[in-house]
Structures are given as structure tokens and as C-alpha cells.
Amino acid sequence: MFDNYNSILIIGTEKTGGLFDFDGTLPVIALQFIIFMFLLNFILYTPLLDTIDERNIYISKSLSEATRILTKSNELNLKYEKKTSKARKAVALDLLTYQQLYKNILEEKMKSSEDFIDKFLTETTKNFEENKENILKSFDTEIDSLSNEIMKKMIKS
């Protein structure tokens, strides 16, 4: 009886605990949590979310800048391409006209040189014929004289 009472007393004064033993731990944990929350907000959430926002702004800024530069470069590219194609066309046209021009000049020159050659040829042929005739004529007289002499010598002998 006494023993039993004693053990009950011990349970009463010296806590043996239990699963559902509510005590001062509850407010301490709550307080710890609240302090933890404010500290984390101050040293973790605010700075990192700020950094993330800053980065997002930076990225969108750089992106828009890049897009701007890209459109500008595309515009310039188009402009210069137009210019080059124009120049190319002009050059092609020039080339064609100059080709035509040089062709005409060449043809003219060729024609004139052909004429000259023809003329030269006919003249030369004419001269040659004349010379030939002259020479033949002189040969004839020479042959005549030689034959006369031969005749004379034969007659003499």
C-alpha cells in the first residue's frame, strides 16, 4: 500500500514523461521558429529573391538589347545587300557594254587589217607578175642574143 502510494508520488513529482507530454518546450519551439523565420527572411529570402529579380531584369535587358542589335544588323545587312546587288547589276551592265564596245573596235580593226592585208597581197601579186614578165622579157632578149651568138659561132666554124 505504502509502496504503491510512494510510486504514485514519484510519478507525480518526478515526471516520467510520455508521448503526449506538453510543457515549456512548445512555446520555446514556437519562439525559436518565429525568430528563425525573421532571420531567414532577412538573410535568405530577401537577398536571394532580390538577386533573382535583378538577374531576370538583367537577362531581359540584355535580351532586348541583343534583339535590338540583331534587327539593326539585319537592316544594315539588307541595305548593303541591296547596294551590292545594285552595284553588281551595274557592273554586269558595264561589262556587257564594254564587251560590246571592244568587240566592235576589234572587229573594225580586224576588218581594216584584213583589207590592208588583202590590198598588200594583191599589190604584191601584181608587182610579182610585172617583175616576172619583165624578167621573162629580159630573159627572152638574152636568150635571143645568146642563140644568135651560138648561131654565129656555129656558122664560123
Added chain:
Amino acid sequence: MNILQSTNTINLNSLIFLSDIEVGKHLYWEVNDITFHGQVILVSSLVILLTLLFSFLGTSNKNIVPNGWQNFMESVVEFVKEIAENQLGKEYRPWLPFIGTLFLFVFGCNWAGAIIPWKLIKLSEGEFGAPTNDINTTVALALLTSFMYFYAGLSTKGFGYFKRYIEPTPLLLPINILEDFTKPLSLSFRLFGNILADELTVSVLALLVPLIVPLPVMLLGVFASSVQALIFSTLAGAYIAEAVEGH
């Protein structure tokens, strides 16, 4: 007789000190007749200090291009931000500290219990473990959640907040009032029960078969711990969103 019994238990304890089961024993601290569970406060303080250390490492040298700890902590912040954003939508920022800290604290406490081999440190009474396997911790968090959603509702809608008790019909008034009691109750007991059950399962299995067999259950415990942290913070977010949303 008493002495013999105590020596007996000590012998048994020293034989299987890595795997004995202690349920409902606490390391009591007493200040002005108020008792505290020392092991809970010590481990939760450790968790808080570790998280603060990680946060400090993550933000002490922050750059626009993150690296190292900043990268890690940014992914953590983005994760808790997503939890808050999923429940609260665009207006998540004022409630992010609460929901995010709830997740980090519960997660840290659960993992501290599941991963650190506390049995290697002997206490005079009780044992180290997850702070969330003590009812005081979970009830404190659940009451804070209740307080928080009341505050959220009152700060956004004023006393018009209490109109929701008679919506959609005044007939539901008792059930709506009952909900304010069941919410913290279910929150606290879900977390408490899950973590305690997990630690008990591991202890019992380790007592029966000390090698290898408890490992899958331990892994399951690590997984369940994370899920419980996610559930607790998501539900807190949902309650706050419910209180904040306009009709």
C-alpha cells in the same frame, strides 16, 4: 531489488545500446518549475543554426552569376517559393517567409532525425532524435499555422473575414468553426505520427535484425520525412490561401 533491476536494465542497455527503444522519455530541463524537453530544443537549435549557416554561405558572396553555395541556396529558395506560389498565386511574397521557413524547419528536423546517428551520443534520459517526433514541436508549428491564417484573413479582409463561417449557408457554421480546430489537430498529428512511427519502425527492426534489414525502412523514412515537410508547408499555404482569397 530496485538496484538489481536498474543494473539489469543498464546491462541490457549497454548490450544493445545501439538499438533499444525509448518511447516517451525526455531529457528534462527545469526552470522555475517549468520543464523543457532538452533533446528537442538542442536538436532544433542545431537545425536552425545549420540552416542559418547554409543561408549565410549562400548569400555572403552573392553574384549576378551564381556559383557554389549561392546556386544551392537559390534552388532551395526557388523550391519553397514554388510551394508558396502554387498555393497563393501572384501574392505569395508576404507569406513566403512563413511557408518557406516551415518547410525548411520541418525538413531539417526530419532529416536531422533520420540521418544523424544520434544513438552514438548517450543521454542520461531519453535520446536525441527528430524534434518533430515530439508532440510539442508539431503542435507549436500547427498553432503557428492557425495563427498565421487567421492573421492572413484578418489583415486582408478585416472583420469581413468571419463572414466565411456562414458561407455558403449559415447551416454550416458549426462545421466551419470545427474546421479551425481540426486543421491544427490534423496538421500536428500527421507530422508527429509519421515521424514517430518511422523512428519506431526503424528501432524495432534494428532491435530484431541489426544489420541491413532496417536500411530500406531507413531510406523510406528519409523519403517520407521530405514528403511530410512538403505536405505540412503545402497545407499551411493552402490554409493561408483559403483565408486570403476573395469571394
